Amino acid sequence: MKIIHCADIHIGSALQNLPAEKARIRKREILDAFFRMLAFAGENGVRAVIIAGDLFDSPRVSRQTKRELFGQISSLCQTDFLYLPGNHDKGMDFGDIGEALPPNFHILGGGDDWKYFRCGNVCIAGYELSRGGFFWEKLRFERESFNIAVLHGEPAAIPFDRLKGRNINYLSLGDIHIPDMEPKRLDSRGVYAYSGCLEGRGFDETGERGFFLLDIEGGTFKRRFVEIAKRKYHALFVDISGLDDHSKIYGRICEAAAHIPEQDIVKVILKGRRKADAQIERENLEVKLSERFFFAKVEDSTSLDMDSIDFSNEISLRSEFVKLVSSSDLPSERKEKILEYGIKALSGEAIDI
Numbered sequence: 001m002k003i004i005h006c007a008d009i010h011i012g013s014a015l016q017n018l019p020a021e022k023a024r025i026r027k028r029e030i031l032d033a034f035f036r037m038l039a040f041a042g043e044n045g046v047r048a049v050i051i052a053g054d055l056f057d058s059p060r061v062s063r064q065t066k067r068e069l070f071g072q073i074s075s076l077c078q079t080d081f082l083y084l085p086g087n088h089d090k091g092m093d094f095g096d097i098g099e100a101l102p103p104n105f106h107i108l109g110g111g112d113d114w115k116y117f118r119c120g121n122v123c124i125a126g127y128e129l130s131r132g133g134f135f136w137e138k139l140r141f142e143r144e145s146f147n148i149a150v151l152h153g154e155p156a157a158i159p160f161d162r163l164k165g166r167n168i169n170y171l172s173l174g175d176i177h178i179p180d181m182e183p184k185r186l187d188s189r190g191v192y193a194y195s196g197c198l199e200g201r202g203f204d205e206t207g208e209r210g211f212f213l214l215d216i217e218g219g220t221f222k223r224r225f226v227e228i229a230k231r232k233y234h235a236l237f238v239d240i241s242g243l244d245d246h247s248k249i250y251g252r253i254c255e256a257a258a259h260i261p262e263q264d265i266v267k268v269i270l271k272g273r274r275k276a277d278a279q280i281e282r283e284n285l286e287v288k289l290s291e292r293f294f295f296a297k298v299e300d301s302t303s304l305d306m307d308s309i310d311f312s313n314e315i316s317l318r319s320e321f322v323k324l325v326s327s328s329d330l331p332s333e334r335k336e337k338i339l340e341y342g343i344k345a346l347s348g349e350a351i352d353i
């Protein structure tokens with residue numbers, strides 16, 4: 001029997017780290033990724049889809065989106081959807097969709113006990129952590145079944161020790177947006193894993209995103225990761241030490257980013273020791289890179305190369321500034337910082353303090 005474990009779809013997410021137009025495109029892509037997963041489920045004879053929380057980003061999701069979502073779910077009538085509400089789903093109301101929820105959509109939440117769903121030899125049970133209580137004591141899994149527990153919460157909120165010895169084969173978790181490529185051991189019988197989200201939503205969610213496909217046979221199962229994300233987020237560190245002009249800096253970034261597909265989203269973090277004369281022109285780099293990729297951001301984390309400061313043979317404000325700071329009695333660390341910000345400011349660059 002094939003079962004999908006996914007979580008943290010965050011439908012309706014505002015994606016504030018992107019410009020408005022790209023955020024709108026990306027908002028739809030999150031829904032599209034969910035629909036691609038549904039198509040996969042249909043094509044591969046998936047019996048059930050476990051959604052381990054945060055299907056929605058907030059209860060403010062539009063009525064049309066909900067109707068579209070449930071339309072797709074109900075058309076996949078051979079597959080049951082087991083939805084555990086997550087912290088982001090709190091206050092979600094389905095009353096406005098104008099019709100009953102599809103019969104294959106089951107909510108594994110509400111109430112003060114586990115909600116169970118059984119198909120064949122497989123038993124799936126979910127509980128909303130926000131309801132508190134000694135819920136682990138109420139879990140009733142038969143020894144003979146293949147048992148999947150569903151919870152949504154960060155590792156510190158999951159009482160792993162209390163869940164030991166309760167006949168769990170697989171604990172499918174949601175809340176952490178990074179997939180556990182290797183499941184972790186719960187006890188002698190079971191393992192646990194977070195599935196991660198279907199599409200990254202920020203530079204703290206770099207790398208592959210998708211869901212896990214469980215293939216259960218008797219008391220054992222195989223699990224594989226299915227990548228579904230349309231775009232990946234990348235955080236790319238580029239050392240620009242020794243480079244003295246904008247073209248060279250851009251060239252070095254392009255070299256470092258050569259392996260990144262053009263549909264992806266890239267943050268370049270410049271590091272190393274920047275020459276005093278080097279013009280980084282961060283905004284310009286962002287525009288150029290945003291033409292190569294879906295979206296790009298550049299962060300300047302360089303420090304000033306003190307050995308490259310030599311303005312002694314020019315008559316300028318910065319030359320006077322360097323002389324003044326260098327001859328002061330300030331500790332050398334403080335001098336370096338003052339020179340760093342001062343030279344940046346005098347060359348018209350933005351400074352983040």
Ligand SMILES: [Mn+2]
Binds near residue numbers: 008
């Ligand atoms: Mn989440």
